[in-house]
Each structure stands twice: as structure tokens, then as C-alpha cells.
Amino acid sequence: MNRILLLLEHHENRRLLAEWLSTRYQVLLPPEGRAREDSSFLDEPFDLGILDGPALDRSWEAVQAKKEAAEPVFLPLILITPRQDVGLVTRHLWRTVDELIISPIEKVELQARVEICLRARQLSLTLKQQNEDLEAFVQGMTHDLRALQRAVAGFARALQEDYGTQLEEQGQLYLSRIQRAADQMEELIEALLRFSRLGREGIRVQTVILPFLVQRCLRSLEGEIAASNA
Structure with a gap:
């Protein structure tokens, strides 16, 4: 069952909303008479927070910290506010608040907006789990691929050291292609690992020298190019 934290200074609104929401969700309420600086109630896990202006002013820093700690989920x-106070909602609040509800509001509309927020959270939880599963899969797969790559590179290096002088020109060409392919495979494995971490580490933009990349692609495909007379 989804857990909803009600952080409302208006006692009657809190009571009515708690009674209505408790028929569908588990409702969490901060302890009565808590000290202004006491935000320990936010340590309890919850899926959605509903606040009014005075409560947000009172606990803004703690609420913001809770939201940031939950990322990437x-x-x-x-935020519930009366119409006359809408103008007091400052721009910086939107870093914390995701939805603004102007009271009074019909129950059916409130229910719809609560459900939208909860579904968005569930989707983010599902996405986080899928990303973790994907990263674990990539880690295992790249571990096995790296073992194969090291074997190919190691045998190619041993062949070069022990029999390199005995190889004809065509044999030297084949060996250099094997070594180059092993190096490219190592780069691809590292790129695959970096790609699996994109959601966690973010994207770094850098300048790319296109002629250099084109030449690398041509070298990696020179066998296919020669075979097809392209």
C-alpha cells in the first residue's frame, strides 16, 4: 500500500484529508507538538508528500534534503494552497514541489492528481530497478568478454614475440589485425561499461575528431573492404 505523508499545519484540513485518504492509502502524520526544528518524522519512508504553505515554510530544508536523497527515484x-496565496508561491519552490493544488478542490480531481503522482513514482522505481539489473548484467557479460579479449591479446603477443621473425608478410598482416582487433575489443568493453553507467554518472560532452574516427573505422573494416573490392 502506498504511504502518503500529510504535512499540513491546518488541523481541520489535515483531519479531513487523513480520513479520506486512509480509505485507499496508508497515511503518515507527524507527531503533534513536535519542536520546530524536529524533522525526524521525515526519516519514515513515504511515496508522496502533501503539504501546505506554513508546513513547507517550517520544514523546507528537511523536505528538500529528503527529496534530493531519494534521487534518482x-x-x-x-503543495495545497488557497487561491489568495497562489501569488506567494515563489519560483524556487518548484525545485521542491511537483504539483500545486488550489483549494478548495473536488475529491475526484484530488484523487486523480494523487494517483498521477504515485504512478510517476512507481515508474521511476521500476526504471531504477531495470537500470540496476541492466548494469549487473553488463558487468557480468563484460567480465566474461574481458577474459576472452585478454586471451586473444595474450596469445597474439606471445606469437609475435616467439615467432614474429618467422612469419611472412601475409602472416605479419594477419597478426597485426588480430592485435588491433583485440585492442578495439577492449575499447568496446570499456565503452559498454561506461554506457551502462550513463543514468548514474551523467553524460560528458567532448570534442570528436571525425577524420581520426573515419580512419579507425576504415582500418577495422579493411578486410571486408578488400574482400568486396569496395
Whole structure:
């Protein structure tokens, strides 16, 4: 069952909302009479937070820290405010608040917006799990590929050291292609690992020298090019 934290300073609104939401969700309420600086209630896990303006002012830093700590999982926060206070919602609040509800509001609309936020959170949880599964799979696969790559590179190096002088020109060409392919395979394995971590580490933009890449591609395909007379 989804857990919803109600952080409302308006006692009657909190009571009514808690009664209504408790029929569908597990409702969490901060302890009565807590000290202003006490934010320990936020240590409890929850899937959605519903706040009003005074409560957000009182616990803004703790709420913001909770939201940042949950990343990359989406932790939705809904701010409920009366129409006359909409103008007081400052731009910086949108770094914390994901949805603004102007009271009074019909129950059916509130239910729909709560469900949208909860579904978005569930999707982010699913995506996080899928990314972790993918990264674990890539880690295992690249471990096996790296063992094969090292074997190919090692035997090619041993062949070069022990029998390199005995190889004819064509044999030397084949050996150099094997060594180059082993090096490229190592680069591909590293690139695959970096790609699997993109969601966690972010994307780094860098300048690419296209003629250099073209030449590398041509060298890697020179066998196929020669065979097809391209």
C-alpha cells in the first residue's frame, strides 16, 4: 500500500484529508507538538508528500534534503494552497514541489492528481530497478568478454614475440589485425561499461575528431573492404 505523508499545519484540513485518504492509502502524520526544528518524522519512508504553505515554510530544508536523497527515484510532493496565496508561491519552490493544488478542490480531481503522482513514482522505481539489473548484467557479460579479449591479446603477443621473425608478410598482416582487433575489443568493453553507467554518472560532452574516427573505422573494416573490392 502506498504511504502518503500529510504535512499540513491546518488541523481541520489535515483531519479531513487523513480520513479520506486512509480509505485507499496508508497515511503518515507527524507527531503533534513536535519542536520546530524536529524533522525526524521525515526519516519514515513515504511515496508522496502533501503539504501546505506554513508546513513547507517550517520544514523546507528537511523536505528538500529528503527529496534530493531519494534521487534518482522520483519522490512527488504536492503543495495545497488557497487561491489568495497562489501569488506567494515563489519560483524556487518548484525545485521542491511537483504539483500545486488550489483549494478548495473536488475529491475526484484530488484523487486523480494523487494517483498521477504515485504512478510517476512507481515508474521511476521500476526504471531504477531495470537500470540496476541492466548494469549487473553488463558487468557480468563484460567480465566474461574481458577474459576472452585478454586471451586473444595474450596469445597474439606471445606469437609475435616467439615467432614474429618467422612469419611472412601475409602472416605479419594477419597478426597485426588480430592485435588491433583485440585492442578495439577492449575499447568496446570499456565503452559498454561506461554506457551502462550513463543514468548514474551523467553524460560528458567532448570534442570528436571525425577524420581520426573515419580512419579507425576504415582500418577495422579493411578486410571486408578488400574482400568486396569496395
